[in-house]
Amino acid sequence: MRERYGLTCDYVLVVCAGRLKHRKGMHVLLPAFAEIHQHHPETRLLITGSVNSASRAYADQLGCQIHELGLAGVVTIDEAVPYTDMPALLAEADIVAQPSLAEGLGLAVLEAMASGTPVITTDISGTREITTRPDIALVIPPGEAPALVEALGQLVADAALRSALGRRARAHVEERFSHARMASHTEAALIGLIANTSPQFPVPASVSPPCAASRPVTAAQSGVSLQQVTTAPQALLVDIGMTVIHPSSAVMAEELRRAGHVLPPDRTVSPPLSSWPPRPATCRFPPTPMATTRSRLPGDVPSASLTPSLCGRSRHA
Template identity: 35%
Template structure:
């Protein structure tokens, strides 16, 4: 008899956590496990899940700003969502409930039928005290917390102490072949660039810890010695409805781009679904986040053969082997980032070594099949 697993995700759009979910479900042994995914909204994620033959149910619930959680209307809406999810869980009778954010965790704790086990893969909690309070209320009910990198428990503050002996580090994985063979002309044609123009990119949604400011400061320094280098920021908002502080952050990034007189040198593109083509069009991918929990885009760039320069904290510091599969720079140091990018652009041998080393690193350590087997073993231990 197969073990039922119910996955709960509030978003219908596809970000890094959603791409990791797609990779997991694409490799999950369906002779042993019966997955069903519940989404808080319709969108591209539902389409991709259905392509994989995964039962997908949309039960509308949205992730409200923290300051609205105590509002009666918000509590009533979440209570209705929890009731619907509980009813669904009773119908499907899953043994495992798997979520990836605080809202999903709260709903699963409220909706959990007796005898089920909760697996929580918290990708990012942030530093808001109210979020910590919510996590503290819900985490004791979790049977297993999945950390996506060894450093992540430190970033989660008090969370590991609430789950002593119940935390496992399981890095996500990808399929190398999915990112090989992207057409580099697609991105460059969209930007009006020829193939001989060096292009450095940041691929990330607009969030306060993604390091857009460091990227722009580094661009200024790079252009002082390599005036012909062009840059691009690719990414949008995960659900198309940015919270006020994220909208302000995006406006600050674009304003800083104007202040640094980079409007011609740094192109801005919104969300793109053709990630392999975007990565193939770049000479260097930069990941300047100040505390990236994991960094799916780093893995994807390695698989595409695109050299990566990333900050030396969080997941990228564990993914990359310095000078073998990527370069690391001190977090927040725009000068060091610029120097690393220039080094890659000017050294053909280094670029080739990083491209080959990156693909090897993904195959050996971060393959999606390994990811699925690790998660399956965890499920089996709980079931």
């Protein structure tokens, strides 16, 4: 992926992924990165995302900021990266910075952590349920450029810290955000809703035996399906399922199929985060000039034919 942007592993690549809109905080990231680049000229920033329903004005504002800050050739905005290329791109990054001012659930943060890449994110409600431990990401106040400068400086200067954060982040995602865990907790919540009882979730291994023994085993834990624990009409179950359950859950998608629901063509089941490719160790491409902004052009190599780069030396100490 670095070849696409003319980068070797000698560069420290910071990636920010998300729709180009104000609440993503990219306008805060740019001046913070400019300060870091003054002291670390080997750094490069790649912003990947599209405008879609957002205003084109914000994307144009980011372009103006890049030129005003003297970052032409250092910062790239790529609006044409397909979702299928994101696992490889996030794995190639040295740092992922997501300075959002507001989020629902920070999927970009989760995806970066699943790739084993160190993450800088903000202390907002949409990421607090992800960053439940202090040692898996650098968390800063939203909208505060000085805090972002400090966090970026820490990671840019310390390859060992980047590596440690990345390893812990991936382990955290595998433990807390697997499809199996999401499916079992979602099913337990739905059973509790339908049966008008409080859902009981699987007890973590760290809970002491007396506490664990006091909790009843629910239908979700014993493998009983939704249809077997309620007399609610099948159509209602399907409606609840499509409202609550993200179609990326292969387990629950299959449950809905068995209930007779056909997923629309645009609802594709994505691979679980824990199956995203591990970080490449090295790379092999010579440096070439880096554009300020880039869109897919006629004659470009199709993204499916591009493979993650393998470098000639260790990426991380």
